[in-house]
Amino acid sequence: MTRGRPPAHTREQVVDTAIRLADAEGLAAVTFRRVATEIGAGAMSLYTYVPDKDRLLDLMVDRVGGETAQIKITGDWRTDLMALAAAQRTLMLAHPWLPGALPNRRLTGRNMLGYLEQGLAALAPTGLDGPTKMELIALITGFVASYVTNELTAATPAAEQVALITDAVASGDFPHLAAALGSGAQGTETSFERIAGWIITGLVEQAIRPRPSDRSSS
Amino acid sequence: MTRGRPPAHTREQVVDTAIRLADAEGLAAVTFRRVATEIGAGAMSLYTYVPDKDRLLDLMVDRVGGETAQIKITGDWRTDLMALAAAQRTLMLAHPWLPGALPNRRLTGRNMLGYLEQGLAALAPTGLDGPTKMELIALITGFVASYVTNELTAATPAAEQVALITDAVASGDFPHLAAALGSGAQGTETSFERIAGWIITGLVEQAIRPRPSDRSSS
DNA sequence: ACTATTTTCAGTACAGCGTACGAGAAAGGG
DNA sequence: CCCTTTCTCGTACGCTGTACTGAAAATAGT
Incomplete structure (x- = not known):
């Protein structure tokens, strides 16, 4: 039964528009008014397709989840x-x-x-x-x-934190921090594959290992 | 030099009030107006002690960070x-x-x-x-x-997701999921110490290990 | 064909948010 | 005593999510 006025848009269209907006301008740009004008609808019309903002985010997450190879x-x-x-x-x-x-x-x-x-x-x-x-x-x-x-944040060192850190190091209260900052600038050697390899291999091997009692001091 | 009208409050007082509010009612309860009325000040007075909301959150995080044993x-x-x-x-x-x-x-x-x-x-x-x-x-x-x-969220299974999952399992499209849900209800055995042990031991042992070339197929 | 029913559309409105602005209040320095 | 400096805070603006409401557009039944 398809009584009543037919919808002018679809839920997928709303979610896609929200995703496109988030991709281009960040999550903060995803507002009901903004998404609505983007697809040429009134702000309140979106509530036909999406119960509220939180659910819209759920749907966005699930939708892009479908893009995973x-x-x-x-x-x-x-x-x-x-x-x-x-x-x-x-x-x-x-x-x-x-x-x-x-x-x-x-x-x-x-x-x-x-x-x-x-x-x-x-x-x-x-x-x-x-x-x-x-x-x-x-x-x-x-x-x-x-x-x-x-990875996405590190591009912006933010000047203000640099001051905080250099001050802290200069104070002498953080010897290990000073040493760590001085030690290695090996650049992009901290690649994703390297660390992902650690965590995956390490984690699963530990999980598989049949519990060698407990060697901590407790 | 201490010229000018003396402050009626302190930055610590503002941050502490915000933390108390967040502890009691969640992050969403932390608004400038709310914090202000809580310490008996006008909303705009807070800007004397804190440059903006984002910085207030920074300060809250750093402050509770000081409580770490x-x-x-x-x-x-x-x-x-x-x-x-x-x-x-x-x-x-x-x-x-x-x-x-x-x-x-x-x-x-x-x-x-x-x-x-x-x-x-x-x-x-x-x-x-x-x-x-x-x-x-x-x-x-x-x-x-x-x-x-x-840990804090899992207490609320949410009924709606239960329906989604049971439907999905019933559809037969998720055999491993069905099996995983059926397998073990070992309750609180997934303790923090157990998993933290995996991640820490596994991670560091992997990191220390001097790179056994690369055994992936690539 | 007309009416009744159902569904969608979207304008208006409200409470709440962060915060820019600016006028008044309260202190010390000359 | 006034002037400079600092803090206080009411008002206001633009923005948010969304409740309410009535109009519009479709079908179902007569």
């Missing part, structure tokens, strides 16, 4: 997880607002579930139990998000 | 990093808004630098270079933040 599962969890992490990073670099929009967001759609599914498939050979796999996936996703955030 | 450096990096992570988690559980306020925030004060300094001190025995140490600290902090966020 489908990785092929080789059966080697290290290779597969690296591929998945790399795909995630590519996605976040294409949509810089994504890392910032991810926290506090609920699983809204099948695309996010699809991502979860891929991660679980990659982890299948490890023989870990379900909750542990979930935890590992969340951990890896969180790492990628924070890495990309740093 | 000073860990004692034993010289065993695993023990020390675990203690540091645990201290961070304690802090974030005491101030649930902190994980949400952390991203996109600049290093504002000496307390944050102090935290950095502690992490570097803990990592000193590893002999890693400065940038790598920094990276590891950021990674661990990011992990703690996302873990605590999950």
